Amino acid sequence: MSDQYSGKGRLSTSKEDEISFVDLAKILILRWKIMAVVFSLFMVMALGYIAMMPRQYEYVTIYHLAEQAALSSDHGGSVALESPKSVESKLKNLYFAPATRGLLESTNLESLPFRIHFSNPADTKLLVINSEAAEQFADHVETLHQDLIERVMENQQELIEQRRAVLESQLESTERGLEAVKEANSEYTSQLMASYSSRILELQAQLGQLKEGMVEKVAARGLNPVGMSRSLLLALSIAFGLLFAVLSAFMMQFVLAVKKSLAEG
Template sequence: MNNVPEQRPYYDDEISLVDLAATFIRRRRVFYVVFLVTTLVGLAYALLMPGKYEYVSLYQMAEVESGKTVVAPATTIATLQNRWFPEVQATHREMEEEKLPFEINFSNPENTGLIRMASEASQENATLVEETHKKLINQVKERQQSLLTRDKKSLENRIEAIDRAVESLQGGEDTGSAIADAYEKRVDLEGKLEGLNPGETLAVSRESAERTGTSRSLVVVLAAVLGGMLGVFLAFVAEFVMLVREQLGEGTDK
């Protein structure tokens, strides 16, 4: 039995790399046109798209003592996200009949009592961003001031109650230790009263030094890549359409 090497069958409809290269060369003008048009469109979009900047506002929350805020930052952020900011959005939509053109990201930097508000917007919307941030900061400030006033009033009432108790104890027998305890509690309450610090606005809609979002150069590069891929695809589509027309023409002649 002879060991004859098996030959791979040849099919007329097989396409080789040479055929692909020849097809692409024949239809290279299609590729050039598509590539050039797509790249120019991308360049025009990159030049005309509005540049966006990050606008940041910072608010230092009110404190009941050093390092302890009047309310947890997470609670304030939840209220901002689910109540106050949606209310501002609804008001803007009602008055301007359009959606607010930016979002606000709320966060609390780790180990701080800060509330950070950040928005990405074009410079033409900078004033609107500032107004919106101010509205939200004022709502936070008013809420925290009311809580601070409540705590202050409670401490003052407790101090007055201790003073009345001391007055009633004075002149009595064996009241020295009770008066001393009362004074000690009074000093502690006065320390807490002095530790109440109102909130403070540290920055309002501070604009970033550099643009944010997709850079113009990246848009042009992506447009060029897309133009290349689309150009190659349409070049082969053009060849396919030509072959179909030739087949239809031959069938008609017969």
């Protein structure tokens, strides 16, 4: 009998400890003031952050690399005077550090307030520099991009002048060879003249296909802000505000229940 009563007592106690959805709803209704206060405070802080959050924009610089005539095995056309990957590597390993130091010294900044990324779109002779920065740092982005592009252009100009000098030297040498063949009387004169003439035309074509690099745009700002939008941040703030408000109501109920239990004990 005692075991039966004991079992009934445990069953009664467990039922008393259970909380129904109605009880949860009652807690939320009773603690609506604390919920309103917590939600309001959370939203005030969230709105303040959103209002002060600077808008981030993408800034893009595009440079078209210098070109030279392609080899016959490349089916004609033109190719970059220096491979895009090589130019990209120079940007990262040679030009970026000194350009960054110069910007930091001139602006008294301790570190760059934005990130920078270099890329070469597939199957193109384009070099692209990307940065995402707040509007207040737009001038800094333009200064750094301009410095980097000028370093690339200077190196590209040196390469194209070297290549032009080599081709012009070869052309002069070939033309002298053609003149020498014309003055010589040999059974192979006509063949040699045809060979030299063909080579002269080839060198002239290569000289004509040398093209200097060209800046397409420098630190051009995108039309729309990047990163998390303010509307999304507002929606997340409302969701988290409601969550913390509900949790605060249950926490308040728990604290009061503990105090009541201690007072009764």
